[in-house]
Amino acid sequence: MDTQQNPEWQRQKINIIIERIGWYLTFALVPCGQPYFGLLFLIISKLASLFGREKQEQNLSSVPRLAKRTSQLFIFLLVYMYINSFFSKQPLDSLLISLAFSLVFYFYFFGSQRLAFYDREFLKTCFFLFTGGGFLVSVVTLIRYLSLSLSRAALFGGPNSLGTLIIMYTGVSLGFLLAKGKPYSYFVLLFLPASVCALLATQSRGAWLGFAGMLVILILFNYKKKIILIFLVILLLAAGLLMINPTLNERFLSIFSLEKGGNMTRIHIWQASLNMIKDKPLQGVGLGVFPDVYPE
Structure with a gap:
């Protein structure tokens, strides 16, 4: 019995190490805008757990009501983001960007939320890496x-x-x-x-x-x-x-000067945003295609 469970235990142990490396890299490299290496390890860890024999189910009843409602809100926004992509003039581009955002939200928001409730000491270590990376x-x-x-x-x-x-x-x-x-x-x-x-x-x-x-x-x-x-x-x-x-x-x-090109560009973006709200108040134009639809 022990010999049969030992390989499975070794796989789980390796998977945990890969996941922790992913979180370490994420928190350490996010301050310089490079979260991709950590995300790669987290994806590998998640794929490995999907093929594992034993799934660890966490008790979500201990999660505060505010956290549950926040998660539900983000899920609604993600679904709404996909719906908006179908109304876009460039639906393929919007869908691909929506998929990328979904991966980010799944691993970083929901993943870090799980760490906050089930592994706070590890999360504290990650925040120390985050602070050191920022400095x-x-x-x-x-x-x-x-x-x-x-x-x-x-x-x-x-x-x-x-x-x-x-x-x-x-x-x-x-x-x-x-x-x-x-x-x-x-x-x-x-x-x-x-x-x-x-x-x-x-x-x-x-x-x-x-x-x-x-x-x-x-x-x-x-x-x-x-x-x-x-x-x-x-x-x-x-x-x-x-x-x-x-x-x-x-x-x-020059922050409040309208003579500078950068400030006028911001005003033009705000005006284009108001025009988009008037034209398509509910469905929008799709994620990532705003500059193409409103080039002005």
Whole structure:
């Protein structure tokens, strides 16, 4: 009996290792916008479990009602996304993008939700990797920006994409470190300045505004005098860099200027979005084909 179960146990053990490698790679590489390696391991692990003899069923009754409703909402949105693809002018493209989003939601949203309720210690380790990966991205961004004398900092994509990633991993990492408390919260003193300097180096005006909004929300959820003091010091650092650097200063002052092409482009996108809502308020135009349908 033991000899018959031993190969099956070995397969399950290997599958668990592959799945954990997938989650480690996902959390470590998401800050630089490269989740594909982790997703590959997670897909391999899932396919292997489908062919396994024993299926581990988890008790979903312990999941809070809010989590269940959130999952139901996302499932509804995914189904609605597929329905919209059939009304698209390019249905094949929309369906393929919808399939990609479904994979992302299935493994990352629902998968991480399962980790949060059934393997929290492992999830904490993943968040430490996420925080370390974010800090490393900020440091590498600054090193490349200064050593290569770049006009705008970029890493694995354009400056605006990097700015969006900085907002994402900074907000999540700060919330995690503050929730963990001492001594982990002290790392905020290194993490936040690195993120702010890297964000300024991108010169992405939209990312600057988004970062400020993220900090305001973070303060509202973590209202403590020490935290507010730390954030104020960091904001003073950012303000000082904006004032002493002519390029950053000019870039900041142009945020609300309509004479800049980037700002007018955003307004045109908003106008096209309103036109789409008027034309097709329910079915939309399909995922990923908005620029082709509304080129203006």
